Amino acid sequence: LAYVFIAHDLAAVRHISDRIAVMYLGKVVETGDEAQIYEHPTHPYTQALLSAVPVPDPDAPGWTEQIRLEGEPPSPLDPPSGCRFRTxxxxxxxxxxEQVPALEERDGSAHPSACHFAAETALTDLTEQT
Ligand code: SF4
Structure with a gap:
């Protein structure tokens, strides 16, 4: 028996899911198990979503500032060239x-990410917005 649970509440998703797929503008941008997605997200959109999950104690280890995405999501009928998240x-x-980033494993860990820079991205990047 398998369930597909679709939600925007990543706190709820974490508690009931074995495998997680994060989607942006109709495409999967990152997949992995609970630890890979929540502890080592490699796609910036996943990082932004996780940073928006409310935490009861901002002094707790691992707490990060919320990433506030600029602008509105583009239309899926007319997505940006290359990476759909780039705007x-x-x-x-x-x-x-220029190039659509493939959803592929970067380190052989069954944790594919559709970001050109997934291999150099880590959770510590969450506050390094420019
Ligand atoms: S491929 Fe580029 S625009 Fe897309 S998520 Fe990665 S860094 Fe951002």
């Missing part, structure tokens, strides 16, 4: 407008 991503570079 709201604080890490976007020239290649992001």
């Amino acid at each position: 709201r991503c604080w890490k976007a570079r020239d290649i992001c407008a």
Whole structure:
């Protein structure tokens, strides 16, 4: 028996899911198990979503500032070139407008991410917005 649970509340998703897929503008941008997604997110959109989960104690270890995405989501009928998240991503570079990032494993850990820079991204990047 398997369930597909679709939600915006990542706190609820964490408690009932074995495998998690994060979607942006109709495409999966990152998948992984609970630890991979919540403790080592490699896609900036996943990081932004996780930073928006309310925490009861801002002094708790691992707490991070909320990432506030600029602008509105583009239309899925007319998505941006390259990476669909690039118009709201604080890490976007020239290649992001030129090439669609493949959803692929970067380190052989069954944790695929559709970001050109997933291999160099870590949870500690959450507060490094530019
Ligand atoms: S590919 Fe570029 S725009 Fe897309 S999430 Fe990664 S850094 Fe951001």
